[in-house]
Structure formats: structure tokens, C-alpha cells
Amino acid sequence: MLTIRRDQMRRLDEAYFECWMISHLQRCFQRCQQSTESALRAFIRVGINRARVHDLPIGPSMCQFIDLMMIFGSRFDRDPRLPWAGQALAEPGPPLRRAARLRKAALDYLRGRHRDSETQPVNKGILT
Numbered sequence: 001m002l003t004i005r006r007d008q009m010r011r012l013d014e015a016y017f018e019c020w021m022i023s024h025l026q027r028c029f030q031r032c033q034q035s036t037e038s039a040l041r042a043f044i045r046v047g048i049n050r051a052r053v054h055d056l057p058i059g060p061s062m063c064q065f066i067d068l069m070m071i072f073g074s075r076f077d078r079d080p081r082l083p084w085a086g087q088a089l090a091e092p093g094p095p096l097r098r099a100a101r102l103r104k105a106a107l108d109y110l111r112g113r114h115r116d117s118e119t120q121p122v123n124k125g126i127l128t
Contacts, residue, residue: 017058018044021066029070046074053077054089054098061099068106084109 004012021044025032032040047066048058054077056062068076068085077085088101 013058014048017048017062021047021063024063025066025070028067032070043069043074050074050077055095056099057095061096064099064103068102071106082109 018041022037022040025040025044026035035043044066047069048062050069051062051065054065056065065077072082072085073079076082077089079085084105085102088105089098091098091101093101
């Protein structure tokens, strides 16, 4: 009988998630279509590690976190120009609730910034 340890299962989940995220990023972000798989994989691994700092699980919450990294830069959650990100992630509550707050805060920020013609959202892009 084959036994898969918890750590092995976690690594399998991560590997599957990375492959899925490569496809997702290439589909959703035009600039990722020209990126190499190794560059995207490195970016995703940074995202996994950054999301884990906030206890976000692999899945939709982590995907949204990595999407926000693509939009605002890889350290958006600590960027002083984006205080709403750190605030949403620092609020008490379960990780999925904090992820939902982060998504709402990002949408509010983007909607507010797009109405202001003089300022554009911070957008550093991939691997910043």
C-alpha cells in the first residue's frame, strides 16, 4: 500500500496550483503571454510565499492574491502607497474573510483611481 504523507500532498497541491496559475496568468494578463514558463513559475512561487505570510490557502484566495501582485507589484501588501492592502490583510478574522476584504478593497481602489484622471493605479507588473 502506498502512503502519501501530508507534506507530499502539500507539494502535489502546490505543483498543480503552479501549473494552473501559469495558464490562468497567460489567459488573463496579456503581458504574461510573452513571459517564459520559468519566469511565471518563479513569480507564482513568490506569490505562494507572500500569500502564506497572510495564511491564505492554495485556491481562489491565493489566486486573487497573485493576480493583485500582477496588477500592483509583488510587494503590494507592504507598499505604503497602497495602505488598504495591508489593512485588509491585517484585520482579524479567518483567512478567507481577509481575502474577501482584500478583493473588495482592491476593487474600490481601482474604481476610485480610474475616476481620477490625474492619477493612475500603481502598476509595477511582473516580478517587481
